[in-house]
Amino acid sequence: MLTNRQLQILQAIVDDFIMFAQPVGSRQISKKQEITFSPATIRNEMADLEELGFLEKTHTSSGRVPSEKGYRFYVDHLLNPQGINSRDIQQIQSIFNDRLVEVEHIIRKSANILSELTSYTSILLGPDVHRHLVKRFSIVPLSSDTAVAIIVTNNGHVENRMFNLPPNFTASELEKMVNILNDRLVGVSLEDIHIKLEAEVLAVLQQHVRSADDFVHALVTATMHNSESKIYYGGKTNMFNQPEFHDLNKVRMILDLMETTSQVQSLFHPNESGIQIRIGSENKQLEMENCSVITTTYSIGEDQQGAIAIIGPTRMDYKRVVALLDVMRMDLTLAFTKNRSD
């Protein structure tokens, strides 16, 4: 168990390092207002804290730097939540100023503002389309041999896909098909659509229209392929500002990771609630060993969920980011649930 003085010193060191990105020396700490003891005392305590694994040295005679364990302790025990100033709040509120209800628009704007306010990179996951339910199914013929299939979900999301019509397909055949599909698919979730299609609908369709399997196949691949939640980025190049990323290779690895949907998805932990913080190697991705990722989720309507992530160096301003994310998740949840009566 750490003494009070050790806590104070650890906090001062982490705070200082977060601010200036330079190894922190005993003299530097002793000059702070809240610190009343001499550099020598501080050096003794620092040696102890290092032995306990909370601090590290970059070389024998350098100042101290927080270790991952140090950051972890800091966020777990020393992170007294802090309000954010009214200018920031105002800026967040500005997202909702124009009365547009368009989900996509709001999320995009949120991503930008979050990256601006934090000066880190933000990633927002849109609603999880998987679980939307089919509201209406329709087909619009474009020419004699092509048409567009359109699925509207209960949340107003629209999926569409072009496909080829069999030769000489008549308008009445088309109508029949649309009717069958609406009868069977309305109320089914997008993630279940392909099951339903293959298990039930295919057989029925085959009795009434030609080349039903081609069509069903096209529809199945369309809905299966396109079912991940959309990803929005803000401040992709913000990390260039951080001194720890003055190394081209690191930046490149992270930027490449962000181009890979599956990698980005795995940054999130949708099942945990509240705000999660992963520090350095606590992230599964090797590319992220110098980064911390702070994530949280927000609600869209009754049963949908989106997620937010902020990516920064391990020397991230945890206090501020956590506070901002907290405001953001609340505001987004509020905005997306009030005007909706599905």
Added chain:
Amino acid sequence: MLTNRQLQILQAIVDDFIMFAQPVGSRQISKKQEITFSPATIRNEMADLEELGFLEKTHTSSGRVPSEKGYRFYVDHLLNPQGINSRDIQQIQSIFNDRLVEVEHIIRKSANILSELTSYTSILLGPDVHRHLVKRFSIVPLSSDTAVAIIVTNNGHVENRMFNLPPNFTASELEKMVNILNDRLVGVSLEDIHIKLEAEVLAVLQQHVRSADDFVHALVTATMHNSESKIYYGGKTNMFNQPEFHDLNKVRMILDLMETTSQVQSLFHPNESGIQIRIGSENKQLEMENCSVITTTYSIGEDQQGAIAIIGPTRMDYKRVVALLDVMRMDLTLAFTKNRSD
């Protein structure tokens, strides 16, 4: 006018520098097979070429480097077109292997393969949605007070937008509205829709339904906002490989530029035909002073157009990129025009 020998030497220098990214010395050149004269002779010629502005020195006793004027001369006069090898052709063909007709999918894949084959960054512009014509207009109510408006175009593109319904809006009112809109809007191009809406449709709608102006307004902003062609990227971080971009600031400026739609759009010159090459400061963007941009266009259907850009250092392998783009534009044009009978 340059002598034959000067041409030969200029070409050798540019080729060598493109390959090795190092200032080229007279000895280096003299060792090439096609060069038969001594280093001293080459030095004399190089001094002349420098005086003419085709070459530059990085310092008094360094080898020579092509100037922008040198590159320009090279691409204009020394770029004997070169075939590309069959492995490359095969890889390009692989884009069209799966029989998917989905335009978006093909373009996305093309962007990736182009960046792989060139090891530069590729940008592809999708079809210009502006000029699509409305094929069908429909509205799907989601709840008592929200609905989705959907526009399908003659090319199978789908635009959609959520909007609020006035209280107690009846199904018959909705039907009437959809009918009016279909009567008036089918055949109108997306870029003209807002004119038509405000000039004609609004008045008619006002006679039949409540709060028509709200609705029309929502529709106008929706179609005006969303009307740029979609942009696809390949190999965004490829430039990290180039020694001239080992400078964080340069990379950052270019990456930032690529996040700004308007900036990206202005890289293209859709009115010129064939293949355009902009070298260094020939680009209007300040961020691009170390880059060359090679662009071309391809056709989608009868009247649609897409565009391709490759961004690399001024020391770009012009020969190869030009050859690849030529194949690409032809293949894309072919793929997008054969199976379509709009």
Added chain:
DNA sequence: GTTAGCACTCAATCAAGAGGAGTGCTAATA
């Protein structure tokens, strides 16, 4: 007209030395 030879320039690399920030330890102090 071409080329060999030579003096010259300049970037890049390396070693040595000075300066400075910071530590750990010891002895003095409260």
Added chain:
DNA sequence: TATTAGCACTCCTCTTGATTGAGTGCTAAC
């Protein structure tokens, strides 16, 4: 006994100067 002043020591960083090597320009010979 806990704290602190003092001092020797470590190691990074910056500067300086010397060395090396690639490459040039010029001149004189071929």
